[in-house]
Amino acid sequence: MIPHFNIFPAKDGFWIDATDSVVEGIWDHSSTGSHILYSNWSPGNPNNDGNQDCAATVRWANFDWDDDQCYANHSFTCEKNAMTKLKYGC
Numbered sequence: 001m002i003p004h005f006n007i008f009p010a011k012d013g014f015w016i017d018a019t020d021s022v023v024e025g026i027w028d029h030s031s032t033g034s035h036i037l038y039s040n041w042s043p044g045n046p047n048n049d050g051n052q053d054c055a056a057t058v059r060w061a062n063f064d065w066d067d068d069q070c071y072a073n074h075s076f077t078c079e080k081n082a083m084t085k086l087k088y089g090c
């Protein structure tokens, strides 16, 4: 599978498939519940400021990661099989 960024304008970032909503500070994939094996947190993050349990790659940190409130407004990413023709949307 090859992740790719969608082409829709990102307000300030893209949600990624990571959450620590089950155990604070333990980051898992939202889709599978498995632990994340890679991270690219921006300096000072994750900081759980105001109960931030979802992760986004954010423009202000040169697209390094920031934890944010799960209801924040970010664009999304799609993951597709490498052999699947890419289309707009997921």
Ligand SMILES: [Ca+2]
Binding pocket: 020, 021, 024, 025, 048, 051, 052, 053, 054, 067
């Ligand atoms: Ca958190």
Ligand SMILES: [Ca+2]
Binding pocket: 045, 046, 047, 048, 049, 052, 066, 067, 068
């Ligand atoms: Ca944060």
